[in-house]
Amino acid sequence: MSSPSASSAAHGHQVSVWDGGSSPLGVSYGKLMMWIFLLSDAFTFSGLLITYGMVRSMHPAFVGDPETFAFSTQYWPIPEKVYEAIPFFHGVEAPLVFVGLMTFILIMSSVTMVLAVEAGHRMDKIAVQKWMLWTILGGITFLTCQAWEWTHFIVGTDTPTIKQVFNSTTGVWESIKVTGANLHVNQYGPQDFADFFFFITGFHGFHVFSGVCLNFLIYFNAVTGVYNRRGSYEMVEKVGLYWHFVDLVWVFVFTFFYLV
Amino acid sequence: MAHHSHEPEVTVLPPDKEKIKKLWTVAGILGVITAVEFLIAFTMGHGVLKTSIFVLMTIVKAAYIVGEFMHLRHEVKVLMWSIVLPMVFIVWMLVAFVYEGMKFSEINFLNFGG
Numbered sequence: 001m002s003s004p005s006a007s008s009a010a011h012g013h014q015v016s017v018w019d020g021g022s023s024p025l026g027v028s029y030g031k032l033m034m035w036i037f038l039l040s041d042a043f044t045f046s047g048l049l050i051t052y053g054m055v056r057s058m059h060p061a062f063v064g065d066p067e068t069f070a071f072s073t074q075y076w077p078i079p080e081k082v083y084e085a086i087p088f089f090h091g092v093e094a095p096l097v098f099v100g101l102m103t104f105i106l107i108m109s110s111v112t113m114v115l116a117v118e119a120g121h122r123m124d125k126i127a128v129q130k131w132m133l134w135t136i137l138g139g140i141t142f143l144t145c146q147a148w149e150w151t152h153f154i155v156g157t158d159t160p161t162i163k164q165v166f167n168s169t170t171g172v173w174e175s176i177k178v179t180g181a182n183l184h185v186n187q188y189g190p191q192d193f194a195d196f197f198f199f200i201t202g203f204h205g206f207h208v209f210s211g212v213c214l215n216f217l218i219y220f221n222a223v224t225g226v227y228n229r230r231g232s233y234e235m236v237e238k239v240g241l242y243w244h245f246v247d248l249v250w251v252f253v254f255t256f257f258y259l260v
Numbered sequence: 261m262a263h264h265s266h267e268p269e270v271t272v273l274p275p276d277k278e279k280i281k282k283l284w285t286v287a288g289i290l291g292v293i294t295a296v297e298f299l300i301a302f303t304m305g306h307g308v309l310k311t312s313i314f315v316l317m318t319i320v321k322a323a324y325i326v327g328e329f330m331h332l333r334h335e336v337k338v339l340m341w342s343i344v345l346p347m348v349f350i351v352w353m354l355v356a357f358v359y360e361g362m363k364f365s366e367i368n369f370l371n372f373g374g
Contacts, residue, residue: 248330260310
């Protein structure tokens with residue numbers, strides 16, 4: 001690594017920068033590749049969220065007093081009327097409280113991740129293990145919350161929504177009762193609303209899941225002393241970048257899906 | 261290296277109190293912004309102003325996460341701009357597609373209420 005040619009490349013002007021041994025952007029190859037991957041992943045998520053924005057603005061919004069809001073497939077629902085349930089309190093209206101909790105959990109796990117990175121810089125194996133465990137716990141808690149949220153969304157509310165469907169056999173319009181949502185029916189609003197819910201939160205949840213797997217791998221390697229033998233905890237940093245990105249995406253999903 | 265031990269001797273440095281304090285400050289800022297977002301969600305009527313405030317606060321949060329947690333603000337400037345500038349395309353795409361969606365809505369493309 002510290003061969004005579006490499007050190008002269010850093011100080012002498014006779015060696016071209018194209019001869020290797022230098023990092024033009026001041027980061028290692030692995031970190032740069034992680035940044036480029038995250039940029040492409042940001043484009044993917046943007047594609048999903050922008051399509052959501054377009055399809056939403058294609059549908060009519062609910063007009064009138066929010067107090068009188070009722071679910072209908074004729075207009076886009078008010079998000080806080082959809083996400084208002086919390087576990088163990090059936091029938092209690094608590095708009096956005098649960099999703100706020102999920103946001104808090106993810107931000108906290110981002111903090112513990114950055115503390116693991118800081119510990120890695122100091123070669124503090126014990127602290128890296130501790131903070132990685134907290135980060136993994138945060139990730140698993142978030143996924144558990146999401147599983148509950150999905151279940152609630154799929155099962156639906158106590159009162160079904162009346163939807164008009166055309167019966168092609170009899171040739172007349174019929175009223176049917178719809179409870180819950182999936183990729184075929186949706187009690188909360190237009191079908192697109194449910195489809196986007198499953199795709200966007202699902203795609204993000206899958207990122208959280210793979211992040212938890214990667215975090216566990218890093219934790220395992222830290223415990224078995226791989227990074228001590230390597231003399232560097234840079235892998236914690238690289239996976240940390242991915243984990244923060246997952247948190248970052250949630251910040252945007254939270255705003256554009258739940259708040260606006 | 262002379263004695264073939266599995267665990268090499270590693271010097272553990274003490275925690276950087278200043279740095280850790282700064283990280284918790286950033287976490288606090290993120291928490292406060294989220295709390296304010298909640299406050300606005302329940303006290304303000306829906307409209308362009310509310311949406312603009314939310315978008316602005318989201319960008320502030322994103323800047324803190326990317327700049328401090330992901331350390332991008334302290335990286336080489338070329339790297340920072342290589343990541344930040346492509347976001348211009350996303351902003352353009354968002355504006356273009358939402359505008360398109362509103363036009364579709366005007367011509368009642370989905371035939372709602374018709």
